[in-house]
Amino acid sequence: MVASSLQLRDVGKSFPAPDQPLTYRTVLETISISLEAGELVSLVGPSGCGKSTLLRLIAGLDFPDSGELLVDEEPISGPSAERGLVFQDPNLFPWLTVRRNIEAGLAARGVLQQKRSEVKEFMRLVGLEAFADAYPHHLSGGMAQRVALARALINHPKVLLLDEPLGALDAFTRMRMQDEVLRLWQNRRTTMLLVTHDIDEAIYMSDRIIILTQRPGTIEQIIPIALDRPRDRSSSDFLSLRSEILELLHFAGNRSSQVTA
């Protein structure tokens, strides 16, 4: 798989205020971010600062008011299977088996016949081969989220956008899934942008962490994580980075309470 670079230049977005529909409220302001092909970057910031909005703009599901979004220097003009989006809720079709859920996007795009052999490969990749014929209500939260990941990965996205994909999982499953996502990232080398509220997850996973301010979201700081992989969550380097970031969020005002959940 060939990954893509991603560039956001001075991206701004506003929405009508819910209480005053004629007034527009700025949600994102002059966001400039550059991701190298194959990079894994986390986006951390207070609730409502525009993280999901930013992912939706990159996914091409919405459009910015100002600025440019480019994938490999090409402007983003709408949704594309090359940019996969995975949400906190796996959003599986409850009436379809695991296999059919993974196939659904391919079927919708009319490419299922050519790609059918890959379905098995992706089920194996996320460790769900034995559950091909199971229905979503038979799956644990972690398994359902792996189906959602396989469904996004089968399109060979050059950019994978993850919006708190592990947010609903218990702490133990979440750590295991972090390793799964890292394994998938290392195997496929897709460019990943991960929204998370969990600082440990951001440090454990990312090449860089982008911290956004309260709404209107602007970039507060970009922190490179130079620790070797696999990372040790209890190493002194990890822990000092953790306290550095928490301190930064603390000094950034009352945001810390929302960001460290």
Ligand SMILES: Nc1ncnc2c1ncn2[C@@H]1O[C@H](COP(=O)(O)OP(=O)(O)OP(=O)(O)O)[C@@H](O)[C@H]1O
């Ligand atoms: N389609 C929309 N119409 C109007 N307002 C919107 C729309 N989408 C988002 N907003 C507003 O934009 C702001 C940012 O929302 P967004 O969902 O991007 O935040 P977030 O950073 O993802 O928050 P959280 O961490 O809680 O998921 C919120 O105030 C939200 O109400």
Ligand SMILES: [Mg+2]
């Ligand atoms: Mg969100």
